Amino acid sequence: MFEFTRIIPGTGCDIIIIEAQEGGKTALLDVGMAFCEETAIEMVKDRLKGRKLDYIIMSHTHYDHIGALSAFREAFPEVKVIGSEYAAYILERQSARELIKDMSENAALEYIGSADIGFNTEGFYADITVKTGDVIDFGKEKLTVYNTPGHTKCSISLFDKESRTLLSSETTGVYENKEWSHMPVLTGYKDTMDSINLCLSLKPERILTPHLGTRTMEISPEEFLRNNIGYAEKFRKRITECVNSGISHEETMEILKKEFHAKFAGTTQGQPEKAFVLNTEAFIRCLRKEFPEDFKI
Numbered sequence: 193m194f195e196f197t198r199i200i201p202g203t204g205c206d207i208i209i210i211e212a213q214e215g216g217k218t219a220l221l222d223v224g225m226a227f228c229e230e231t232a233i234e235m236v237k238d239r240l241k242g243r244k245l246d247y248i249i250m251s252h253t254h255y256d257h258i259g260a261l262s263a264f265r266e267a268f269p270e271v272k273v274i275g276s277e278y279a280a281y282i283l284e285r286q287s288a289r290e291l292i293k294d295m296s297e298n299a300a301l302e303y304i305g306s307a308d309i310g311f312n313t314e315g316f317y318a319d320i321t322v323k324t325g326d327v328i329d330f331g332k333e334k335l336t337v338y339n340t341p342g343h344t345k346c347s348i349s350l351f352d353k354e355s356r357t358l359l360s361s362e363t364t365g366v367y368e369n370k371e372w373s374h375m376p377v378l379t380g381y382k383d384t385m386d387s388i389n390l391c392l393s394l395k396p397e398r399i400l401t402p403h404l405g406t407r408t409m410e411i412s413p414e415e416f417l418r419n420n421i422g423y424a425e426k427f428r429k430r431i432t433e434c435v436n437s438g439i440s441h442e443e444t445m446e447i448l449k450k451e452f453h454a455k456f457a458g459t460t461q462g463q464p465e466k467a468f469v470l471n472t473e474a475f476i477r478c479l480r481k482e483f484p485e486d487f488k489i
Contacts, residue, residue: 193213193333193354193355194210194211194212194213194330194333194335194352194354194355194357195210195211195213196208196209196210196211196357196359196400197209197211197239198400198404199232199235199236199239200405201224201228201229201231201232201235202224202225202227202228202231202232202303203228203303204224204225204299204303204403204463204464205224205225205228205256206222206224206402206403206404206405207220207221207222207223207224207232207235207236208220208221208222208359208400209236209239209240210249210330210335210359211243212330212331212332212333213333214331214332215331216330216331216332216333217244217246217329217330217331218240218243218244218245218330219245219246219247219248219249219274219328219330220236220247220248220249220264221251221350221359222248222249222250222251222257222258222402223248223257223258223259223260223261223263223264224256224257224259224260225255225259225260225296225299225300226255226259226260226263226296226300226309226311227296227299227300227303227304227309228260229259229260229263229264232260232264233260233263233264233267236264237267244268244270245268245270245271246271246272246330247271247272247273247274247328248261248264248268248271248272248273248274249273249274249328249348249350250273250274250275250276250279250318250346250348251347251348251349251359251361251362251402252276252279252343252344252346252347252348252361252362253279253282253283253288253292253344253346254292254295254344254362255291255292255295255296255299256295256299256467257402258292258316259292259295259296259299259311261315261316262314262315262316263315264315265315266315272319272320273315273317273318273319273320274318274319274320274321274328275318275320275322275346275348276321276322276323276339276346276348277321277322277323278345278346279318279321279346279348280317280318280321281346282346283316283317283318284317289316292313292316293313295466295467296311297309297311298464298466299464299467302464322337322348323337323339324337324338324339325337328350333352333354334352334353335350335351335352335359336350336351336352336353337350338350338390338391338394339387340361340363340364340387340390340391341363341379341380341383341387342363342377342378342379342380342381342383342384342385342386342387343361343362343363343376343377343378343379343384344362344363344378344379345379347361347362347363347387348361349361349363349364349387349391351394351396355397355398356394356395356396356397356398357396357397357398357399357400358391358394358396358399358400358413359400360391360399360400360401360402361387361402362376362402362403363377363383363384363387363388364384364387364391364401364417364420365388365401365416365417365420365424366401366402367401367404367409367416369407369410370410370411372423373419373420373423374423374452374463375420375423375424375427376471376475377424377427377428377475377478378471378474378475378478379478380478380482381424381428381478381479381482381483382482384424385421388420388421392414392417392418395414396414397413398413399413399416399417401416403463427452428475428479430448430451430452431444431448431472431475431476431479432479432483432486432487434447435476435487435489436487436488436489438489445472445473448472449465449468449469452468452472453465453468
């Protein structure tokens with residue numbers, strides 16, 4: 193059996209510690225942001241109590257999920273970093289590394305008042321690449337990998353068939369409360385729908401979502417996933433209405449910030465406004481590309 197433990201070393205940081213029982217291997221799903229890397233490492237070491245950290249699994253390559261990667265490699269030099277094939281490709285690009293650095297420093301400035309965090313990207317690479325159907329071996333226990341693109345092209349989710357536990361990617365939704373999930377569609381609306389339906393087909397009995405923080409999900413995994421299809425459609429519809437109304441881009445963003453960011457900024461571990469704006473602009477570009485017939489302007 194696996195034991196899954198969520199730790200929160202700082203605002204916006206969400207790490208799941210995965211421990212196989214009976215002396216099996218250990219892993220982290222994501223490592224959080226760079227500004228709280230020292231706290232994160234201390235919390236992981238405290239939880240493992242001397243056990244070796246075997247894997248770091250990247251759900252995707254955004255700064256708030258892997259910003260502390262270099263520090264974790266230094267703290268656990270034998271660890272192997274696992275990511276999708278596309279994640280490995282992304283991290284080879286200097287432009288991607290510079291964006292991760294910029295967003296990490298922006299978050300540090302917002303959360304701790306200083307961008308001077310000594311950020312470096314030397315450890316930003318994958319040792320092992322995986323794709324749908326691959327298995328991560330923990331000894332007697334195993335996790336099956338599923339590509340779940342839509343939030344990013346490199347997003348993956350993990351499934352423990354024994355306990356029917358799904359460790360979902362951000363593609364399938366960020367739970368706010370039982371009446372709303374934030375749907376950060378950045379690279380593909382249709383991909384997002386396909387990914388959610390894939391997760392539904394697994395029939396999970398437990399779901400661990402990103403950015404849940406200290407909250408408890410008040411609905412079933414099936415309800416969460418099915419609801420999120422509707423929430424994505426609602427966000428898509430509102431974006432389309434704003435764009436087609438003829439108002440400026442700036443006015444559109446102010447409306448969306450008010451309706452979909454400020455309303456929940458206190459629950460999604462305080463997502464930086466800059467991140468919300470960049471994500472929403474990417475969603476608009478995505479919708480224009482996939483559904484050009486919906487836009488009059």
